[in-house]
Amino acid sequence: MSQLSTRHLLGIKDITADDIQLIFETADNFKEVLNRPIKKVPSLRDITIANIFFENSTRTRLSFELAEKRLSADVINFSSSNSSVKKGETLIDTVNNILSMKVDMVVMRHASPGAPHFLAKNIQANVVNAGDGTHEHPTQALLDAFSIREKLGDVAGKKVAIIGDILHSRVALSNIFCLQKLGAEVMVCGPITLLPKHIDSLGVKVEYDVQKALEWCDVANVLRIQLERQQIKYFPSLREYSLYFGINKRMLDKLDKKIVVMHPGPINRGVELNSDAADGEHSIILQQVENGVAIRMAVLYLLAGAK
Amino acid sequence: MQKRLVLDQQQISIILKRFCHQLIENHDTFDNTVLLGLQPRGPIVLDKIVRLLEEISGVKVPFGYLDATFHRDDFRRRDFPLKANETKIDFLIEGKKVVLIDDVLYKGRSVRAAMDAMIAFGRPQKVELMILIDRKYTRDYPIMPDYCGVKVNTLESQYVSVEWAEKGFEKDAIWITEKA
Numbered sequence: 380m381s382q383l384s385t386r387h388l389l390g391i392k393d394i395t396a397d398d399i400q401l402i403f404e405t406a407d408n409f410k411e412v413l414n415r416p417i418k419k420v421p422s423l424r425d426i427t428i429a430n431i432f433f434e435n436s437t438r439t440r441l442s443f444e445l446a447e448k449r450l451s452a453d454v455i456n457f458s459s460s461n462s463s464v465k466k467g468e469t470l471i472d473t474v475n476n477i478l479s480m481k482v483d484m485v486v487m488r489h490a491s492p493g494a495p496h497f498l499a500k501n502i503q504a505n506v507v508n509a510g511d512g513t514h515e516h517p518t519q520a521l522l523d524a525f526s527i528r529e530k531l532g533d534v535a536g537k538k539v540a541i542i543g544d545i546l547h548s549r550v551a552l553s554n555i556f557c558l559q560k561l562g563a564e565v566m567v568c569g570p571i572t573l574l575p576k577h578i579d580s581l582g583v584k585v586e587y588d589v590q591k592a593l594e595w596c597d598v599a600n601v602l603r604i605q606l607e608r609q610q611i612k613y614f615p616s617l618r619e620y621s622l623y624f625g626i627n628k629r630m631l632d633k634l635d636k637k638i639v640v641m642h643p644g645p646i647n648r649g650v651e652l653n654s655d656a657a658d659g660e661h662s663i664i665l666q667q668v669e670n671g672v673a674i675r676m677a678v679l680y681l682l683a684g685a686k
Numbered sequence: 687m688q689k690r691l692v693l694d695q696q697q698i699s700i701i702l703k704r705f706c707h708q709l710i711e712n713h714d715t716f717d718n719t720v721l722l723g724l725q726p727r728g729p730i731v732l733d734k735i736v737r738l739l740e741e742i743s744g745v746k747v748p749f750g751y752l753d754a755t756f757h758r759d760d761f762r763r764r765d766f767p768l769k770a771n772e773t774k775i776d777f778l779i780e781g782k783k784v785v786l787i788d789d790v791l792y793k794g795r796s797v798r799a800a801m802d803a804m805i806a807f808g809r810p811q812k813v814e815l816m817i818l819i820d821r822k823y824t825r826d827y828p829i830m831p832d833y834c835g836v837k838v839n840t841l842e843s844q845y846v847s848v849e850w851a852e853k854g855f856e857k858d859a860i861w862i863t864e865k866a
Contacts, residue, residue, distance in 0.1 A: 382766035401769075408770040412756065416778065417806035420756035450756075680756075684767025 383681050387499040387506040390515035391556035399560060403525055405677035406670070413449065413673055423452035426683050428484045429477050432509070433459040433470075436488055438644055438668060439509050439519070443486050446675035452683075455482070470494065471501055478504055484683060487511075505682045513547050513608065519643050520553035522674040524561055526667045527598055530639055535562030540592040542568045543602030543624065543651050546575050547609065550643045551602060555581055568592035569624060572613040589624050593634055600641045601626055601652050617650050627653035631661050639663055692819065692838055692846070693860040701835040702731075705816060706738045708833055709785065716747045718811070719783045724800050725753035725771035728788040730850055731818060735787065750775035752786070754799035773803070780808030785833075789848045791817040794829035819846050819860060838862065 383398050391399075412420055428447045432440055440456075447454045457477065474485065484505045487495050492514035499506040510516040528534050539558050545551045545567045558565050559582060566584040567574060579585050586592045593599055604620060614620045631638065640652075640661040648654050657664060693701070713719040716739075723732030729751045736749050755770035786800060797815060804810070818835040824842075840846065840862055847863050849855035 381769035405770060408753065408755070408772070411773050412806075415806045416808065419806070421802070422756045422761050425762070681767060684761060684764075 382684075386682060387495070387508075388517050388678055388682060389495050389499060389506065389508045391517045391520050391553045391560070392515070394517075396560045399521065399524070399557065402521055402674065402677045402681065403528060405681060406525055406673040409449075409676040409680070410670070410673040412676075413669075419449050419451060421451045422680055423447070423450040423683055426450075426483045427453040427455065427481060428486060428679070429455050429457060429482045430509075431457045431474065431477065431485055431487045433487070433489045433494075434510065436509070438671070439488065439516075442668070442671040443507075443509060443518075443675050446672050446679060449672065450676055450679060452484075452679070455480075470498070474498060474502060478502055484679065507678060507682065510549055512549065513552075514549050515553045515556075516549040516643075517553050517557075518671070518675055518678060519550050520557035521678070522667055522671040523550075523554055523600060523641060523643065524557045524563075525674055526641065526663055526670050527563075527639070529666070529670065530663055531597065534558065537563045537598060538566070538596045539563050539598045539600060540566040540568055540586070540596035541600045541602060542589060542592060542626070544573045544604045544613075545569050545578065545602070546573045546613070547605040548602050550600075554600060555583055566592055566595060570614050570620070589626065590630060590633075593626070593630060593638065596638055597636075598639045598641060599626065600643075602643065603645060603647055604650055617647075621650050625649070625651055625653060626656050628655035628659050631656055631659070637661065641667060644668070688864045690862045691859060692862055693836065695851075695858040698818070698835075698858045698860065701818065702734055702738055703742075705735060705833050705835075706742050709735075709739065710743055712814075713783065713785075716745050718781070719747060719785065720777065720779060721747055721749040721785045721787060722752045722775070722779075722800075722804065723749070724786060724788040724796065725751055725755075725773070727790075727848060728752075728786075730852065731789055731816075732787045735816075748777055750777070752800055752803055754796060754803040757799040757802040759795060759799065775807055778808040779804065779810045781811050782808070783812045783814070784810045785814045785816055787816045789817070790819045790821065790846045791815075791829070791831055792821045792824050792846075794825045794827035797829050798827050818848070821846065 384395055486507045486509050488509040489511050492512035494511050495506050495508040524534050541551050555565050566586055568586040642664050646652055646657055723729035751774045753771040753773045755768050814832040816833040817831040820831055820834045820837045821840045822837050843865055844862050847861045849859045851857050
């Protein structure tokens with residue numbers, strides 16, 4: 380197989396384990412390209428990609444843009460803060476206006492869950508979801524699993540604990556789908572108020588004690604507390620959250636094994652992750668960022684390649 | 687299916703030895719020479735050449751594998767993208783003499799893509815092409831081998847299948863086969 384089963388990447392839920400393996404194998408090749416003296420290939424030189432970001436983003440947007448440029452695509456960037464969206468334009472009008480400039484692919488981040496699915500039904504271009512509200516963030520899950528595969532050799536059979544604000548996290552949901560499709564065991568851990576009701580129906584273990592979660596897992600994927608999405612108070616204070624759910628080096632050293640610590644960024648240092656753990660020997664946070672470019676190159680290449 | 691034998695194991699072995707002697711003649715001590723096998727089928731020829739060269743002259747020539755998938759000119763013109771293979775080149779080719787090695791030369795498009803891909807590792811001083819089978823009168827690009835095993839006449843409806851003992855075949859052999 381050298382073709383994805385889909386022409387859009389909207390979520391991990393919609394793709395197969397074979398798709399994920401193909402993306403990983405292609406990303407291996409692109410990772411090698413990124414380590415060459417000239418880190419660029421001409422594959423997408425006749426493709427124009429629009430990065431449409433209705434929500435703030437630093438690393439995802441930079442990572443997509445770099446991936447597109449490394450593939451020689453033409454790139455246009457759009458962010459809602461300085462656009463006609465402020466003047467009341469609808470999503471479909473905004474995107475159709477961009478597409479009438481002969482754009483082949485759209486990478487979109489939007490605050491509403493399902494926005495990229497709506498777009499995919501209504502436009503011709505390939506759509507890549509770069510995060511839709513609290514729903515999915517497929518490329519982040521792919522790069523997380525790719526980083527685990529790189530560090531531990533395989534994802535299948537590994538125990539991964541996702542720790543933190545699961546309720547507001549699109550990374551958590553995509554990670555759960557992706558890791559389970561690849562045969563890993565998944566646990567979620569956080570304060571009860573930040574775990575969605577019925578999360579166990581996804582087949583994940585639920586744990587409220589972070590030390591127990593660390594003892595169980597091979598990989599701890601620590602998520603950011605998303606204060607900007609929290610309309611009400613879910614815990615008394617950041618200090619209290621940090622005391623009960625924050626991870627530091629002392630906790631990692633106490634374990635009888637060496638686990639891998641990940642974080643999708645941006646880190647709230649001293650809240651969910653202390654600096655000594657974020658920058659320590661357990662951490663592969665910077666490798667995740669590096670792998671993000673290779674994974675996004677693979678996704679864009681495979682989606683664009685179909686006739 | 688009709689098959690015609692082009693080269694048997696002994697003939698292939700003679701050609702590979704000839705290649706090595708021609709390389710020694712042209713590259714002397716191989717001080718400034720590197721060999722690159724073009725993925726996916728060039729590396730197997732390359733590995734044999736490297737081994738033979740060491741046996742004959744005792745030199746270990748630096749070598750690598752080059753994949754040109756991302757540089758092909760038929761991307762988005764096929765029904766689905768080609769799967770890439772590993773590129774493994776642990777050195778720069780800046781100022782080097784490079785010998786590109788593949789099994790069959792047909793349209794010349796893969797070699798063009800490979801030369802494009804190769805430039806990412808530096809500007810070579812000189813590039814040569816070594817090919818086991820040259821399919822005559824089929825070229826789309828002005829590309830000719832410097833080292834050639836045999837030239838064969840083929841039709842568009844035929845393909846050249848290269849069988850290696852290492853790949854599970856009974857013995858090394860090269861055939862011309864009618865496409866199914």
